[in-house]
Amino acid sequence: MQHSNTQDTLVGLFVAAGIAGLFFLSLKASNLSSITQKDSFMVSARFENSDGLKVKSAVSAAGVKVGQVASIELDPTTYQSVVTMAIDAKYNNLPDDTTASIFTAGLLGEKYVNLEPGGSDTYLANNSAIDITQPAIILEKVIGQFLFKAAEEKK
Template identity: 50%
Template sequence: MIQRRQLELWVGVFVAAGLLALAMLAFRVGNLAAGAVTNGYSVQAEFNDIGGLKVRAPVTLAGVRIGRVSSISIDPSNYEAVVTMELDGRYNNIPVDTSASILTAGLLGEQYIGLDPGGSSQYLKNGGRIQVTQSALVLEKIISQFLFNVASKPGAEKK
């Protein structure tokens, strides 16, 4: 029954191709690979304002993606945003005095966390905390700040 074998072969090829496509969607298109940080560790950072940062946003160091945001919450004592990041275990030599800032990809792109390494010889550990942070730039605030500055400049109105 050659015909039957052929049919089964085709079905096998079809199912395998479909699963392959699904895997591609998961790992190449989606962020399942990035999400599954193996033996990673988590660190926290507090920000005044996280702007439009979302869970699963990338965390980069010198532009290289080394982790992702795993959760965002509010510290009830000081009303600051607590961002927990999951970092890849391979990058375990990040100094404790590293600073974290929320950056925007392009002018209107999505927001991510950029790490700026410090000079300390002690490294961040699981559950550690990044002390120096810079909040997101919120466009409205920048504009109003700019307008305020212009208005308060002496002589600005006389011209």
């Protein structure tokens, strides 16, 4: 095959377009831009139940994402779920009486941890724990209780 400068230029453009496409996919279409390891500190919370919560689930306060779930473990003595959250370092002024609850985004959406800041003057620091928690609402349980109550009232 004869070679020409046009051909070389086209090869260059092709490679550039391909790499641009891959960059676009990485940066614009996926979460690469948001998982660049930002400085964060760890806060743990004990829940009666963390059903549906996963590692990487969002942690938000007032609807703003402030971090993500880093690990979920079962406490072998109390049988509670210990959820460790990585909170962005810039949100280091959350009061230490913050309430953590597990909410659902929408009716069938993902579970996330919602932080409700309290009024204390001391702030949450690395490896501190949130004491006031509210477990995940399990729909089946709620429906079960509702049916049970309805049956009680009929008697």
